[in-house]
Amino acid sequence: MPEFELARNAFGRLVLKNDAGVHEGVVPVRAFPVTAPGEGVALVSAQGRELAWIASLEGLPGAARILLEEALRDREFMPEILRLVSVSGNAAPCEWKVKTDRGETAFTLKSEDDIRRISPSALILTDSHGVNFLIKNPADLDRHSKKLLGRFL
Amino acid sequence: MTSPLPEFWQAEAQAQLALGEVVLAWLETDLDAQLRFSRGLLLLTDRRLLARESGGAWRTWTWHPNLKLERRDYAGVGHLELTDEASLLAAWRYTLGLDESARRLAQCFLERNAASSGGREPEPCAVENCPGCGLPLPAGQALCSACAIEANRPPSTWTLLRLWRFARPYRNQLTAGFLLTLASTAATLVPPYLTMPLMDDVLIPFQNGTPIEPGRVELYLGGLLAAALAAWALGWGKTYILARVSERIGADLRITTYQHLQSLSLEYFGGKRTGDLVARIGTETDRINVFLSLHLLDFATDLLMIGMTAAILLSINPWLALVTLLPLPFIIWMIHVVRDRLRHGFEQADRVWSEITSVLTDTIPGIRVVKAFAQEKREVQRFSDANARNLAVNDRVNTVWSLFAPSVTLLTEIGLLVVWIFGIWQVSQKAITVGVLAAFLAYISRFYGRLDSMSRIVSVTQKAAAGAKRILDILDQASSVPEAANPVHPGRIEGAIAVRNAGFRYGNRTVLSGIDLAIAPGEMIGLVGQSGSGKSTLVNLICRFYDVAQGAILVDGTDIRSFPIGEYRRNIGLVLQEPFLFFGTIAENIAYGRPEASREDIVAAARAAHAHEFILRLPHGYDSLAGERGQALSGGERQRISIARALLIDPRILILDEATSSVDTETELEIQAALENLVRGRTTIAIAHRLSTLRRADRLVVMERGKIVEVGRHDDLLEKQGAYYRLYQAQTKQLEGEEDHA
Secondary structure (H helix, E strand, O other): OOOOEEEEOOOOOEEEEEOOEEEEEEEEEEOOOOOOOOEEEEEEOOOOOEEEEEEEHHHOOHHHHHHHHHHHHHHOOOOEEEEEEEEOOOOOOEEEEEEEOOEEEEEEEOOHHHEEEOOOOOEEEEOOOOOEEEEOOHHHOOHHHHHHHHOOO | OOOOOOHHHHHHHHHHOOOOOOEEEEEEEEEOOOOOEEEEEEEEEOOEEEEEEOOOOEEEEEOOOOOEEEEEEEOOEEEEEEEOOOOEEEEEEEEHHHHHHHHHHHHHHHHHHHHHHOOOOOOOOOOOEOOOOOOEOOOOOOOOHHHHHHHOOOOOOOHHHHHHHHHHHHHHHHHHHHHHHHHHHHHHOHHHHHHHHHHHHHHHHHHOOOOOOHHHHHHHHHHHHHHHHHHHHHHHHHHHHHHHHHHHHHHHHHHHHHHHHHHOOHHHHHOOOHHHHHHHHHHHHHHHHHHHHHHHHHHHHHHHHHHHHHHHHHHHOHHHHHHHHOHHHHHHHHHHHHHHHHHHHHHHHHHHHHHHHHHHHHHOOOHHHHHHOOOHHHHHHHHHHHHHHHHHHHHHHHHHHHHHHHHHHHHHHHHHHHHHHHHHHHHHOOOOOHHHHHHHHHHHHHHHHHHHHHHHHHHHHHHHHHHHHHHHHHHHOOOOOOOOOOOOOOOOOOOOEEEEEEEEEEOOEEEEEEEEEEEOOOOEEEEEOOOOOOHHHHHHHHOOOOOOOEEEEEEOOEEHHHOOHHHHHOOEEEEOOOOOOOOEEHHHHHHHHOOOOOHHHHHHHHHHOOOHHHHHHOOOHHHOEEOOOOOOOOHHHHHHHHHHHHHHOOOOEEEEEOOOOOOOHHHHHHHHHHHHHHHOOOEEEEEOOOHHHHOOOOEEEEEEOOEEEEEEOHHHHHHHOOHHHHHHHHHHHHHHHHHHHO
16 A cells, blocks of 8 residues: 555645655656556656655556546657658658647657667657657558658668 | 737637737647647737637636746646636646747736736737747747758758769869760770671671772771770770769768768767767768769760760661660669669668667777676677668668669660561661671660669669768758857957856756856856756856757857857866867877967966876876877876866866866865866856865855756855755765765
8 A cells, every 4th residue: 555645736736645744746757658657656746856656556546546647647748659641751851740649740850860769669759849759669550651661760 | 019820710719809809929739638639729818818729618817916827848748837826727738849939928928917917008929930930939040940950951862963062163074074984985886886887898798709808997997996995095084083073072071071060069969879970971971982983973974875876876777776775764664663662771771780880889988887797798689689680671672682683684685685686687678787787786785784784873873872861961960059140259258157047958858947147257156966957058058069948148248159159169168077088199188279389388287287297207298198099097187187178278267067076085186286276267167066176166056957946155055054055964974974984
């Protein structure tokens, strides 16, 4: 059982109560957002100190878990690319139109170096504004997307 | 004036506005509450704040002094939160590209609030828009950073043509080379032409009983010899001239790329791997060079030859010529089809190749770590993985490629067969002579032979284009610390630094925000804070290694962005934690920032840096070699050389970035003594982990998570019992602990 209580205040901030006191503006952070999103979530104070460590979200009581998942959803933004619609050129910089799990969007890829391999299969694309897009496994994309992506790999 | 609303919203927004209601500012958000991409609008008018999410209803809040609009960002998402004294009223989200607009909206909101509390009529907030994309501009820039890149977008094909600007200076030689190529090609086409009269006027009449005329034969054979000699001489001339020119173009390309690379900001280097850059400037320029001097030249010759041959064949016999030329379009089509596949393949092969060099440049400098952790096997595995990828990519390319050349050969043979068939039929019809057929066969065996070699141009052109693109990538990279359009020459500065509301971000992580700091000339500032609190970033901004994302840094009252970078940096001395010595003598290393310095100056600087004596102990004194492959120097010794280096340029602003962190206490004392000399009379910003090294500082600036939290003298800050007090306590405790153990 966790040794803390979680609540949300009127300003929408998470409040954590533990033996050491009450902390306002607590933020949940996943330790391995890509490779193991369900494991290892830290609750960090507004000053950046770790207040609590949750080994697995599964083990949390319902209310706290819902609160945390809500807060995580609000913070995490790494759209997963499901399909490449079009890419404006064979070489960066170019404009990418993509379908993601968060809807369709377009972004500018500044250079091929902004495509990074973070695990044997997953790729992270960073657009010109620093927004990260995830491709979980390029091999799972459809033919058209694979062909477009292939120009850059 | 406010920029006009996006068309998408205009009608709808107009319907919402009351008569006479004035829009002060607006923001089109691109994310909804679930962080899905969707359009929303925030409107700030003189009466209220209106908002709408796509598909949702309009929500409004009338002005109230307690309303607050705050923005923050995390992981690429910006948040705007509207609160009153009691609770959160609403929140909006957007991707960071819109951050500048959001910042302006929040700013406008603040001004509006201040105005209405002061009883004034609010004015529309001034916005300057980027001419490229219409988004608001960061102050003082002509194009927003996104558009600056768009403007430099390279065309996806014809990349090689962009190298023309390197060829321009040599256009006279190139013209001469071209004329020689034309002449030498023409000369090589004479011999097959002479087979015609040799056959028809000499050999066939002889077979039919007419004796050979020696004079005539001598004339033809002489012609053959003369043509061969002419082709030899002209060929030599053209190759010599064009190889010379292409060598020079390659050299220019290399130097221009390197020059440009040096002008790029640290931000660029931060995101690149050394091996990759080395490969681009070394291998790629060489590849382009070989392409220009060898392959392109051959190709041009071949093209000329095909053109001329076609003309000659047509003049001899149009029908036979048409049949001979028939396979040509087919081959051209085939080349075209293969082109696309091969280009991607070769680009891929290139990238994998730099992956291999990157593994090398990673591990060789880090070899101590590799060995210490006994990870040799893993590194070999990493290398072998990269190697295997290289193999796989090349295999794929070769599959297409290996089929290509034999196919061309096959087409050649078939082409010859067609000419034989048609030719024999024509001879039997007495439409042409045997000599004409012989000449045709002689021509086309050359002709098709060249097609075969021409097919190679596809691959080399693709390779060269891929190389050119990778070089142009560097050349197209605009420095993120651009030179000012109308520079102000700083000369020798006084050293007053004012940081105003400065902010900076690496990618989507905000590293500094809202930094305000004024430093008087000659003042010594100590920057303290935990690692990652933004100290080094602040110093990098002051050095203009990066440009601030918001706010400004002024030196002697002028924005440092308006100084020419080189002239400004000449006023800055930098001593880093890990001093870097270049390969060269110690004297050269000391004089790095002022190569024209006299020996006396160098010795004086070394003396002041307490480096003189140990330098004299080295076997060759100031002429000892330092740097990689040079004399082994200790950390303290290297540090004192770098202090001497900074002293020699006599900078007005001095930056000590953890200058004493990597040495032991005793060495530190020596370095401290050297630093005392350096600091005297200069504006100094010192970053130090050990607070004790900052006791001479006039003021200490305490940073925490990208913000300044405390400023003051050591004693005052201790009294305050704030952030500095905590840092200090932690360190004294640690020191006591160490003493207890001792």
